[in-house]
Amino acid sequence: MTTVAVAPDTGVGVGALLREWRDRRRISQLELALRADSSARHISFIETGRSRPSQEMVLRLADHLDVPVRERNALLIAAGYAPHYPERPLDDPALDGLREGLERLLKGYEPFPALVVDGTYRVLAANSGIAMLMEGIADHLRTPPLNAMRITLHPQGLAPRILNFREWRGHLLHQMERQLALMRSTPLRALYDEVSAYPMPEGGTAQIEMSTGEGTGLPFALPMVIEHAGRTLSFTSTIATFNTPMDVTVSELALETFLPADPETAAALRQGFTP
Secondary structure, eight states, rough: OOOBBBOOOSSHHHHHHHHHHHHHHOHHHHHHHTTTTTTTTHHHHHTTSSSOOOOOHHHHHHHHHOOOHHHHHHHHTTTTOOOOOOOOOOOOOOGGHHHHHHHHHHHHTTTOOOOEEEEBEEEEOOHHHHHTTTTOOOOOHSSSSBBHHHHHSSSSTGGBTTTTTHHHHHHHHHHHHHHHHSEEEHHHHHHHHHHHHHHOOOTGGGGGGOOOOSOOOOOSSOOOEETTTEEEEEEEEEEOEEEEEEEOHHTOOOEEEEESSSSHHHHHHHHTTTT
């Protein structure tokens, strides 16, 4: 069954919300008007509440402001319209094809780690490579719903085994900061505040740091260097999202894969860590 995503009514008018998004994108009223085939006067009237935009205009402005799908529904509600985009759970029969495709991708990527997360890094699916890396972390971090940021940054999670933890932590927090700069998300803000306050793991100050000097063999991208089963593994991560999503759930899905950053890591994973 298809459900329509009902965004919270913030009590703020659509004009104020559109102005907030325009300010976030650092676009002038004139530039937005040109992009949306409108006029700066009309954009000004919408933002000040002197004019009520049509549903089509709300969606057009949201598109040119690159507003996240969930927030587009919030704009429509603020303008007095019904939400436009559905929000179906990943196990909805309508998403069977998507779910099966993701599962094939995860399975096909083995033995290398890969997982699917939502907009707050809740783990929705993962392959055996991820399960291997999670061996030995605290039980409370393995209790559903699993969260990739908590698992990685918590002192009882992967953090003590990540040999370049300071750099990898900085990368992940900066990633979350970029997301928060582009979208409004109370749950994501709460997660950021939580994980950024985690103490450094014991021994973390003695971990390795990646060199930035020339001729030092600097990797092509910042790796996550992690100790596992007596071996040092090195991964670079890639993140894939869906193009032009028409569902709130789908718009917030991300497939993250961990590519071996050196031949030794690839060989170790293919060998299955046989002692």
